[in-house]
Amino acid sequence: MLAKQLRRQQKRVLSLFSCLYVQNEIWNGPYSNDSFPIYAEDIDTGGDASPSTAMLSEVAHRLQITIVGGSIPERSGDRLYNTCCVFGTDGKLKAKHRKIHLFDIDIPGKITFKESNTLTAGENPTIVDTDIGRLGIGICYDIRFQELAVLYAARGAHLLCYPGAFNMTTGPLHWELLQRARAADNQLYVATCSPARDVGAGYVAWGHSTLVGPFGEVLATTEHDEAIVIAEVDYSLIEARRTSLPLERQKRGDLYQLVDVERLNSQSTK
Numbered sequence: 451m452l453a454k455q456l457r458r459q460q461k462r463v464l465s466l467f468s469c470l471y472v473q474n475e476i477w478n479g480p481y482s483n484d485s486f487p488i489y490a491e492d493i494d495t496g497g498d499a500s501p502s503t504a505m506l507s508e509v510a511h512r513l514q515i516t517i518v519g520g521s522i523p524e525r526s527g528d529r530l531y532n533t534c535c536v537f538g539t540d541g542k543l544k545a546k547h548r549k550i551h552l553f554d555i556d557i558p559g560k561i562t563f564k565e566s567n568t569l570t571a572g573e574n575p576t577i578v579d580t581d582i583g584r585l586g587i588g589i590c591y592d593i594r595f596q597e598l599a600v601l602y603a604a605r606g607a608h609l610l611c612y613p614g615a616f617n618m619t620t621g622p623l624h625w626e627l628l629q630r631a632r633a634a635d636n637q638l639y640v641a642t643c644s645p646a647r648d649v650g651a652g653y654v655a656w657g658h659s660t661l662v663g664p665f666g667e668v669l670a671t672t673e674h675d676e677a678i679v680i681a682e683v684d685y686s687l688i689e690a691r692r693t694s695l696p697l698e699r700q701k702r703g704d705l706y707q708l709v710d711v712e713r714l715n716s717q718s719t720k
């Protein structure tokens with residue numbers, strides 16, 4: 451009953467992976483710079499100040515599931531963020547990811563959008579341990595930056611979740627390509643959830659919510675209409691792929707390496 455209520459309220463595609471629900475980007479209002487301030491919620495205060503996260507918390511607790519709650523505009527002081535909340539099976543907030551890479555794009559004659567006109571970029575990668583494994587969280591444009599995915603893999607993530615809303619220009623070319631690349635490069639699972647396509651909206655999403663396996667294979671996907679993606683995830687395949695194709699051991703750390711700035715900063719303060 452609550453799951454059906456959730457679908458009615460968001461009126462978007464909802465992806466289900468075992469006992470993990472993943473929602474899409476900016477599901478509580480229109481995706482536009484004019485709308486972000488109007489639909490922004492104070493997540494830290496909670497309750498009536500954030501009805502969207504209160505509803506997700508209730509659903510997670512009632513159904514005993516983990517929810518990666520897509521994203522909503524978050525108001526924090528005089529700043530707005532594009533924020534994803536992760537709720538555990540007890541309904542408690544386990545993590546909050548603020549979109550790190552803002553969607554500022556200008557393709558002449560196709561699409562121009564600048565999130566930075568209203569939103570502030572997040573400062574921290576987000577990895578969270580849940581009942582369904584260790585998750586690395588990104589939001590839409592974050593998927594384009596392979597370094598973030600590599601960092602999550604280095605921190606032991608099993609599954610990368612990217613709530614997104616790719617558009618009709620970049621979606622057909624890059625949406626599936628980027629998911630498969632992040633999964634194949636890091637030999638883990640990648641799950642995405644997009645809004646269903648509404649051609650009458652100011653911002654038209656590509657759709658195609660998808661689950662990709664650790665060999666870069668598409669395990670489940672949908673088209674552009676409202677739908678539910680259902681798939682099982684077998685984490686033993688991660689180790690199998692990494693054993694047969696030992697990319698991590700074969701990396702030339704003597705020639706190149708990724709610096710985990712957050713870890714370096716935390717170590718320097720000890």
